[in-house]
Amino acid sequence: MGDLMLFGLPISLGTMLYQAVIFTILVFILKKLVFKKLIGILDTRKEAIVEQLRLTEDSKLKAKKNLEKSDEILHQAKIDARELIKYNEKVAKQLVQEAKEEAKHILQEAQEESSLARTSSYTQNNQIKGA
Amino acid sequence: MVLFHLTFDLSIIITTTIAAIIVFLIAYLLTRNATVSVPNKWQNFMEWIVEFVKDIMKSSMVASSNLFIISTGVTLLMYLFIANLMGIPFSIITVGEHPVSWWKSPTSDAHVTLTLAIMIIAYTHFIDIRLHGFKHFFVSFFKPFMVLFPLNAVEQLATTLTLGLRLFGNIYAGEVLLAFLASAVSHGIFISLLVSIPMLIWQAFCIFIGVIQAYIFVTLTMVYIAHRLA
Structure with a gap:
């Protein structure tokens, strides 16, 4: 069994040829049917993952920026609110004060008027008495 | 079997064809419904093998995404x-005038492994010629000194021989011992029982050797290719 003797060993060339042919065919068929598709898929997925990671990084940055902005706005709003409250308290105090004064004033006027009215009616009575 | 004045070893032809068909079916069926989005476990398995080979290529510095080399x-x-x-689970041997083993590992025959080795070394030479031209390839045999030509020539021959014979030797030795252990069956029940445990161990070891040798063969292939690509 052998076409060729090498160092006393029979070598069957046909077997080697068949082996070479079938392996080559196998490699080319698999390359065409399987690996082209599979490697394409792997590459696309790799790109997609890189893209996704980049997007995540971007949105993270954006979210951070937004958070900072909203923090700033909140801070400003707090300050504004505090000032507003202070101002309002002041105004209210003033109003109360004014109202109190006015009330006092009105009371005083009323008292004066009433005493005046009393004296005038008294004199009227007296006049009637005297007539 | 003799055809066109060439001899063909029928058992090797049968087993290599079956091995090729099995590989084709596994690779084809597992990636039939391949998708870019979440892969199912079969596709994942194929992708794992591809990534594994890519890792081997990376570690032997084949900086190439060449589809043919990956395939x-x-x-x-x-x-x-x-x-x-x-050849591990069983082997079929007909005993006649010429005892023929019909079913065995095709890689336990030096024809198969040496053919693969020759193809790979020839491919590395082809890469060298295509990338750097025939002159560079021819001159590379006389580097660094003219006198070293015999050494360079022997190196090429030796890499081919070792690449093929390493695989052949490992698998053949495994099968020889398996056949020896299996022949204990003809010596009565007691001896077969006695032998069954080393048989089991040796089969497990053969599986281990088979995996390791396949890995080594691919790694060396990539190393030789990387050597030429550089």
Whole structure:
């Protein structure tokens, strides 16, 4: 069994040829049917993952920026609110004060008027008495 | 079998064809419904093999995404893995005037392994010629000194021989011992029972050897290719 003797060993060339042919065919068929598709898929997925990671990084940055902005706005709003409250308290105090004064004033006027009215009616009575 | 004045070893033809068909079916069926989005477990398995070979390429510094080299690597790995394991569960031997073993690992025959080795070394030479021209290839045999030509020539021959014979030797030795252990069956029940435990251990070891040798073969292939690509 052998076409060729090498160092006393029979070598069957046909077997080697068949082996070479079938392996080559196998490699080319698999390359065409399987690996082209599979490697394409792997590459696309790799790109997609890189893209996704980049997007995540971007949105993270954006979210951070937004958070900072909203923090700033909140801070400003707090300050504004505090000032507003202070101002309002002041105004209210003033109003109360004014109202109190006015009330006092009105009371005083009323008292004066009433005493005046009393004296005038008294004199009227007296006049009637005297007539 | 003799055809066109060439002899063909029928058992090797049968087993290599079966190994090739098994590899084709596995690779084809597992990636039939391949998708870019979440892969199912079968596709994932194939992708794992491809990534594994890519890692081997990376570690031997083949900075190439050449589809043909990847395909060759993955096909080699799967083919050798299947071929190495084929002879482990059983072997079919007809005893007649010429005892013929019909079913064995195709890689336990030096024809198969040496053919693969020759193909790979020839491919590395082809890469060198295509990348750097025939002159560079021819001159590279006389580097660094003219006198070293015999050494360079022997180196090429030796890499081919070792690449092929390493695989052949490992698998053949495994099969020889398996056949020896299996022949204990003809010596009565007691001896067969006695032998069954080393048989089991040796089969497990053969599987281990088969996997390791397939891996080594692919790794060396990539190393030789990287050597030429550099």
